[in-house]
Amino acid sequence: MWRSRVLSPEAIQAVQSLKLAKSPGKLAEVFANRISRLMKADLLDTLYELQRQNEVELALQVFNFARKEIWYEPGISIFSDMILMLGKSSNIEMAEQLFGELEKEGLRPDTRTYTEMIGAYFRIKMIEKAMESNESMKGSGCVPDKLAFRILIKNLEKTGKKELIATVKKDCLSYIKYPEKFLEEVEKTYPKRRLLNVV
Numbered sequence: 001m002w003r004s005r006v007l008s009p010e011a012i013q014a015v016q017s018l019k020l021a022k023s024p025g026k027l028a029e030v031f032a033n034r035i036s037r038l039m040k041a042d043l044l045d046t047l048y049e050l051q052r053q054n055e056v057e058l059a060l061q062v063f064n065f066a067r068k069e070i071w072y073e074p075g076i077s078i079f080s081d082m083i084l085m086l087g088k089s090s091n092i093e094m095a096e097q098l099f100g101e102l103e104k105e106g107l108r109p110d111t112r113t114y115t116e117m118i119g120a121y122f123r124i125k126m127i128e129k130a131m132e133s134n135e136s137m138k139g140s141g142c143v144p145d146k147l148a149f150r151i152l153i154k155n156l157e158k159t160g161k162k163e164l165i166a167t168v169k170k171d172c173l174s175y176i177k178y179p180e181k182f183l184e185e186v187e188k189t190y191p192k193r194r195l196l197n198v199v
Helices: 009-020 024-033 040-052 056-066 076-088 092-101 111-123 127-139 146-159 162-175 179-189
Strands: none
Touching: 009 024, 009 040, 009 056, 024 056, 040 056, 040 076, 056 076, 076 092, 076 111, 092 111, 111 127, 111 146, 127 146, 127 162, 146 162, 146 179, 162 179
């Protein structure tokens, strides 16, 4: 789902109107009188800007509104963006719900979608669920990328889970080109941490 780089005046006004609507009635008026009249690109830009400002509830409402539009075509990127926002706000239940709705939309989670869920779980210290998502990612045929491994290593190191760190490092050997170099780069990012030697 495409979005433009610069917000149009219509998208800016839509964001402002949504944020100023302090009651359900006012919010319904904004959706009826302003949001419903936006062009596709402006509506998606409005959603993106609400995500950027971490306006979680408003972004969810705009997202659900967009999904009802006749031009709506399911896209994995927009779901990943939503899961990222929800993870940042520790709204894990809604993140899990959206992740579960992918199949209903005819989509399959990709590496980024799984990575956003892993990050969301780590944010609220649900380590077991994060590792389950990592295993699901590999089992689905998605290839973990460097970002996924950085998130795994960084968060597992914080918890001192040495056995899990060792498992993730071994995975690096299978999924990452030049794993030794990659782990050295990760170690440089966290110079005080010395748990990253390749096993």
